[in-house]
Structure formats: structure tokens, C-alpha cells
Amino acid sequence: xxxxxxxxxxxxxxxxxxxxxxxxxxxxxxxxxxxxxxxxxxxxxxxxxxxxxxxxxxxxxxxxxxxxxxxxxxxxxxxxxxxxxxxxxxxxxxxxxxxxxxxxxxxxxxxxxxxxxxxxxxxxxxxxxxxxxxxxxxxxxxxxxxxxxxxxxxxxxxxxxxxxxxxxxxxxxxxxxxxxxxxxxxxxxxxxxxxxxxxxxxxxxxxxxxxxxxxxxxxxxxxxxxxxxxxxxxxxxxxxxxxxxxxxxxxxxxxxxxxxxxxx
Amino acid sequence: xxxxxxxxxxxxxxxxxxxxxxxxxxxxxxxxxxxxxxxxxxxxxxxxxxxxxxxxxxxxxxxxxxxxxxxxxxxxxxxxxxxxxxxxxxxxxxxxxxxxxxxxxxxxxxxxxxxxxxxxxxxxxxxxxxxxxxxxxxxxxxxxxxxxxxxxxxxxxxxxxxxxxxxxxxxxxxxxxxxxxxxxxxxxxxxxxxxxxxxxxxxxxxxxxxxxxxxxxxxxxxxxxxxxxxxxxxxxxxxxxxxxxxxxxxxxxxxxxxxxxxxxxxxxxxxxxxxxxxxxxxxxxxxxxxxxxxxxxxxxxxxxxxxxxxxxxxxxxxxxxxxxxxxxxxxxxxxxxxxxxxxxxxxxxxxxxxxxxxxxxxxxx
Numbered sequence: 001x002x003x004x005x006x007x008x009x010x011x012x013x014x015x016x017x018x019x020x021x022x023x024x025x026x027x028x029x030x031x032x033x034x035x036x037x038x039x040x041x042x043x044x045x046x047x048x049x050x051x052x053x054x055x056x057x058x059x060x061x062x063x064x065x066x067x068x069x070x071x072x073x074x075x076x077x078x079x080x081x082x083x084x085x086x087x088x089x090x091x092x093x094x095x096x097x098x099x100x101x102x103x104x105x106x107x108x109x110x111x112x113x114x115x116x117x118x119x120x121x122x123x124x125x126x127x128x129x130x131x132x133x134x135x136x137x138x139x140x141x142x143x144x145x146x147x148x149x150x151x152x153x154x155x156x157x158x159x160x161x162x163x164x165x166x167x168x169x170x171x172x173x174x175x176x177x178x179x180x181x182x183x184x185x186x187x188x189x190x191x192x193x194x195x196x197x198x199x200x201x202x203x204x205x206x207x208x209x210x211x212x213x214x215x216x217x218x219x220x221x222x223x224x225x226x227x228x229x230x231x232x233x234x235x236x237x238x239x240x241x242x243x244x245x246x247x248x249x250x251x252x253x254x255x256x257x258x259x260x261x262x263x264x
Numbered sequence: 265x266x267x268x269x270x271x272x273x274x275x276x277x278x279x280x281x282x283x284x285x286x287x288x289x290x291x292x293x294x295x296x297x298x299x300x301x302x303x304x305x306x307x308x309x310x311x312x313x314x315x316x317x318x319x320x321x322x323x324x325x326x327x328x329x330x331x332x333x334x335x336x337x338x339x340x341x342x343x344x345x346x347x348x349x350x351x352x353x354x355x356x357x358x359x360x361x362x363x364x365x366x367x368x369x370x371x372x373x374x375x376x377x378x379x380x381x382x383x384x385x386x387x388x389x390x391x392x393x394x395x396x397x398x399x400x401x402x403x404x405x406x407x408x409x410x411x412x413x414x415x416x417x418x419x420x421x422x423x424x425x426x427x428x429x430x431x432x433x434x435x436x437x438x439x440x441x442x443x444x445x446x447x448x449x450x451x452x453x454x455x456x457x458x459x460x461x462x463x464x465x466x467x468x469x470x471x472x473x474x475x476x477x478x479x480x481x482x483x484x485x486x487x488x489x490x491x492x493x494x495x496x497x498x499x500x501x502x503x504x505x506x507x508x509x510x511x512x513x514x515x516x517x518x519x520x521x522x523x524x525x526x527x528x529x530x531x532x533x534x535x536x537x538x539x540x541x542x543x544x545x546x547x548x549x550x551x552x553x554x555x556x557x558x559x560x561x562x563x564x565x566x567x568x569x570x571x572x573x574x575x576x577x578x579x580x581x582x583x584x585x586x587x588x589x590x591x592x593x594x595x596x597x598x599x600x601x602x603x604x605x606x607x608x609x610x611x612x613x614x615x616x617x618x619x620x621x622x623x624x625x626x627x628x629x
Binding site for chain 2: 035054055056057058073076077093095113155158180183184
């Protein structure tokens, strides 16, 4: 680490001590800090922190179990990786692999996200105001009470929910362009969890191992919960969003790979 | 002893960036160096490089050959060889900056040359084919000499090191061009040598590549039938030759070339509504099956007057495009686009296999 960086960290530690004593809002000017220095500065604070001027630093808030972090600028890849309960709000776009393997907590993105958002997430919730790239929700999984939820307000690229093993993926398709709500090959390898798309999905081709059906009244009750939360976060009108057909996609079998293995 | 490219294969994460002015306005190398800084962690210090277009306007009609030499004797021998077939208008050391981050540099020279008319008529070759053939000859037969740039009014600058340091090493702030591409290397298959850094070039084509193509050997076997020699075992080299073959030799458009190397799946082709497009995609996949590139890649191809960015058809690598006024910015990460232009607009990610082609307005470069 350069001398300049070490000095900066010392400065931030001091200002952090100061703020912990009395001030509620703390601003960390990211500047040239690398991801290690940022996370070090974040650790040990449960308060409201604003990271200002992010420029591609990876792993921001990795593993954090508490706190409330606002991110300004462009956070780097794997924002909130292994997140364990903290809340992150991004004021613009985020890059790839947001919430990689996150366990608990919330990530709210007021812009678009790159590829593989919610990569292998196994708990917590991610809300994206705009579009997502390829492979959103790849290999999401659930266990007992841990059910991850990924809500995307706009449209997504191809391979949505690839290898999805659990949890809920909701795509609302609210962005105003002529693209389909999802690119090619959604649900490839999906074998668990549920996907809800705000579309009749007539223009989409799903693989054989999943069933796509119009939402039932029970589904709609569940959908309404997610939509309400999305609309509260991003100031949309709930009634407008709900005024549309919804399609629910689930895998046909709980364990489609059973026949591939020898029973023992 | 350090093993060089081509002698060993170790079974890539990388960073790429590019900027182009559609009005042909010239920029120094500083913005593109800035782009590489937030992506520092995508490289590991074993290679960085840049290509600048429009940087040698005073020699715009001459081929600018950039060469690495291992020693003075090699240089002398190579210069003698060059003089046999080229008029060498100027030969000089490429100016560099001594810095602790960049070590073990070879001798780095450039020559502005024009092929001798008599040689061309003897061989009955056009100028470009002759230059391409000569570059192949030097790189395969002349031990210790390596041509790493051979276009007109463009130049490649590459080294072992982090890209931002490589840019400073080559004093890129002293050049100005209408288009720049850049690469930060994280070699996974080869040990990392100066010649193996990106961009890979042939004539005015320069390719920067993030990824790891799994069709390398199939592609190599095919392309070597047409006189190309893949000497470095790195996949980017074969991409460069494929694009040269498709675009220069076979006269395909860039979009058609993109449809060959990142061909859509048959199911996607069959679902096309436009009958002409469907037939064309079928045709290209049928005629050039061995040039389909599989495995993850995101590339930027620079050429005289423009660039093309392309992802593999599964989009296993990231790429972001942004715009501001007449400039277009492309990078592996949005942060890099913002580093070049904080106010960049229309940030979007091209789909897998969807080429982004940007050209400078006619007559502006």
C-alpha cells in the first residue's frame, strides 16, 4: 500500500471515531482507497454511512452483518458479496455480480445492474429499479426459512435464472423499450424456486423441464407483496404495475437430476 | 530462465477499454490510461498494452513497424532484411520512460517503411498481403525479433507490467489519435512476455481480448491453411488472424465477420422473422464452421477509421458502452467508462454476439 493511502486510512479512522461519538451521518470520501481500505473503514460502524465517489472498487460491504450504507458513484463488481444482514442503497448503476452469495440483508439499486446479479444468493433481498444484464439470479438457492428474493423493475438479458435452485425472481419489465422482458434461454437448468414475469410470455421459449402458467389468485397475492415493496422504494404506482398479466414459472420436478444418479 | 510465449501453456481475467471520436478529433493517450486505473485488479502485472489510431499523420502513407529485439545483432540482421524489401524512410528507438515498475525491456524500435515496387511486382502481391507475409516471416523465422505493430498511421505499445504503468512507460501522453484501445492482462495460459501482451496486431487490425477461447485449436488449424502462423499459443493471436482473413481477404463486412465468430445458436437463427437474415446467418455458419469461436470473450477490434466491440454469443464476459458528444467509450466495467468521461450518457451493455461498430466520419481521419 502506498504511503498516501495509509495516511488516508488513518484520517478516516480518526473521522470515524469522531462520528461514532456523536454524529449520525458519516461520509467517507472514497477517493483512491482500494476495496480493502474501504471495507476496513466501514467495519466497526453500525451507523448510516455514505460512500462518496466510488470508482469500481470491488467487494464493497463484503460480509457485513449490520449497518446502512449508501453508495454514490459506481461500485465495483461483487458489491455486497456474502452480505449477512446489512442494508446497501446504490444511487446509480452497479456492475457485475451484485450480492454474490449473499446470506441476508437488502441491496437496493436505483439504476441498472450488470451481469449475474444475485449470483448464488441464498438469503436476503435485492431490488433493482432498472434493467439487469445476463444471468440474473444464476444459481439462487433456498433452505427452510431462508428464501432469497430478487426483484428487477426493468428487463433482463438472456439466461435469466440459469440453474436456479431456489428463491424467487420477479421481473416487472417496466423499462420503455421494445425489447422482450427477458432475452433468450430463460430458466436454463432451473430446478427449484419460482420465477414471476410481468408478461403473458407468448414471445418466450422455455426449456422442457419447467412449467410456465398464468398467475393464480394465490400467486397474485404473493406478487402484490413484492410489487408494493418495489413501488414504495422507487416511487411507482402499484395499481399501474399490477394492471398486467403475470406468468409464473416453476420447475416440473423437485429433483430433475435424480435419475442421473444411482440410488443409495 | 524465463520461458517465453509459445513454449509453455498454463491453463483469463483481463480488462479492455476503448475510446473513439466520430469526428476524428485527436486525443492524447491520457484518457485511455485513466480508464485502466479502476480496473487495476483485473490484471496481474504480467501485461498491458495500447493501440492508437491516427498517431503518425506525418507518415500516414507508410507502414509503421514496431519491433522488439533481444540484442543489437538481431536488430542489425533484421534491419538488413528490411532494407532488402522496403524503402526504410525512418528508423528510431521508440521513446520510453525509465521507471521501476517496468523492467527487462527488450530493444524497442520503430521503422516507417514502404514496400519496394520491384519486390511487389516480382512476387505479384498487393502491398498489404506482402507486409502481412513479411511480418509472419520475421515473427516465425527470425529468432529474437518480433513485429508487434504493422499498420499505417497507427501503433501498438505493449509491455509486461500493469497497463497504467505501460502507458506511462511509452509516454502515451505525447501521442494523439482519434481512437485508442487498451488492455490489462491476467495471463492464464501462457507465462506473460512482452510479445504476448495485447493488443495483437496485423496490418491495421489490433485486437484486445478478455477471455479464454475453447475453440483455439480448431480455429488455428483452419486459419493456418491460409498462411497465418500462430506462434504464441495465445488465443488472441488467432482472433486477429481470423478477422484479417474474413474482413481483408474474404471481404466480409464487420457485421458478417461477427456473425461468423459469434454465430447465433441454430435455434436462434430458426426463430428469426426476416427470411433474408435467416438465410444469411445459415450461410455464414455453414461456410465458416471452423471459425466459430466458443468460450468466453469480449474483444475490441481496432482498424483504420473505426472499431468493433463484440462479446461471445453466451456473453460470458462483461462489456459496457457509453457516449458523450461525438465520442464512444467501451470498457469491461462502467467505472472505466466514467474514468474517461464522468458525464458519459446512454450507458448500455451489448448482448452476446451483438457487434458494436463505430466508424469515424468519412474523410475525418
